[in-house]
Amino acid sequence: MNKLQNEVLSIPSQLNVLQEHLEGSIAINYDIHTLTLKPGLGNGQVRYTNLQNGLQSFDFNFKLHKDIEIPIDAIASESLQFLYCLDGSCFHQFESHERFTQIEQFQTAVVHSDKGLSSKILIKKDNHLMLNIICVDKREYFEKFSKEDNQYDKKLQDLLSNIKTKSKHFHLGNYSLKIAEQLKLLFGIEHSNEISELLSQKGRYYLILAKHIEKFHAEIESNSNTSGLLKNELKMISEISDYIKKYPEIQHTIKSLCLESGLSPAKLQEGFKFMFDRTVSDFVRNVRLEKAEKFIVNTDLTISEIVYSVGLTSRSYFCKIFKKKYKCSPKEYKFKYTAAHKKGSMS
Structure with a gap:
């Protein structure tokens, strides 16, 4: 088997699905795969990072020349998806709903859908989008990695138990700059070939997921905004x-x-x-x-x-x-x- 065949086999199925909707070439660096868009479709990349079995991250950083719909249930079947929009905006829709829900800059969202229920993201053309999606596979993660008695996994299990009785769940969160601060250190960087640097970058994704979980619980329990600041004020603080x-x-x-x-x-x-x-x-x-x-x-x-x-x-x-x-x-x-x-x- 030649090198090209080996690389094709090592490409995750999730990225192959993305490639059907976002044409481009894929480069591999350890557990990180980067899909670079063809110039005719747009400018930018999608980075896929395998954190561990049942836990993956997607970083979308591009501007498209046409509107595109991406089926996130196809790239993350039977999972919890934690979304954060660092720049631009996008829209989410379930198959059974005609209405799209907009996810704005600095905004979070938590999505869950059972197998067979379509869930998709609409990305508008000429909109520079920087979007992170962390996917937690319910079967892989909870069966293999949630057996230890620690607060992090307990909170994640509690989150799942709160929404697993529904065939679909969508929670549009409030604005957050704490997650933005972490993602700024990951978007746009050139990933190193140093193992220590790759591990450090992976660790940041775990920190982002922990902040997502903490924020979700706080919003569900208080049912109120965690900051009295307006979006433009948060943006100015970031700047x-x-x-x-x-x-x-x-x-x-x-x-x-x-x-x-x-x-x-x-x-x-x-x-x-x-x-x-x-x-x-x-x-x-x-x-x-x-x-x-x-x-x-x-x-x-x-x-x-x-x-x-x-x-x-x-x-x-x-x-x-x-x-x-x-x-x-x-x-x-x-x-x-x-x-x-x-x-x-x-x-």
């Missing part, structure tokens, strides 16, 4: 957080960030507490520390140069907050990283 990450060296203040965003101080603080569970100042401090950590392991800058580069002025203060976060001094952190890296390269 401001990206701005801080891009320019950590700027002396960010509540006043300057309010001027940059057009939000009031109260809305700004509410947005950061909702999205990051941090105040604005805590968020800025954490961004600077994470930027400094990258400088420590990836450059030969001195500690004083790093302090200046991330917008801080006191070396002693930097060392104090760095040790609190990373449990050692910057010099110790550099030494441990260098030693571990040398050991890894020799093995």
Whole structure:
């Protein structure tokens, strides 16, 4: 059997179904398969990640030249599907309903349907869509991976028991930026050939699923929005957080960030507490520390140069907050990283 035949056989059936609706070529990198659209259909990709038996993720990131309907029951039969729209919008429809339900930017949805009941996503042309779908196969996952007594699986089982009495279930969630923050780190990245990096990326999908489950339970129990912020205000919080990450060296203040965003101080603080569970100042401090950590392991800058580069002025203060976060001094952190890296390269 030649290499091409081996690659065809290794392509998951779910991706073959997608390829029937979204024509393109498929590339394989370990458990990650990427379907790149043909130019005539649109521009972009669909990434399929096999997390474990019974647990898969699809990342749609493209703009189409025509409207397309994708049967998600065909790519995820008898499963729970957790959807999140990072950019653009799409529509969901069950076979027995004429009405489509729109899933907007920053919005979640939970979908469940029994075998034989059609469930599909409509994607409009000229709409840049960034959509993540995590699929939990009821039979595979719950029979093989939910036997351990842990809170994560218990919540997932409780979620299923709440909706399994219905042949179909669709829950349109409220807006969430906590999931958006995680997906930003996964969309658009070039997946590494390093096993450690691939495992790290997979771990982020588990974190996203956990946030979906937590959010679903909170919304079902409270039957109310978890934030008083409007969609455009959440979008501005997202943009401001990206701005801080891009320019950590700027002396960010509540006043300057309010001027940059057009939000009031109260809305700004509410947005950061909702999205990051941090105040604005805590968020800025954490961004600077994470930027400094990258400088420590990836450059030969001195500690004083790093302090200046991330917008801080006191070396002693930097060392104090760095040790609190990373449990050692910057010099110790550099030494441990260098030693571990040398050991890894020799093995």
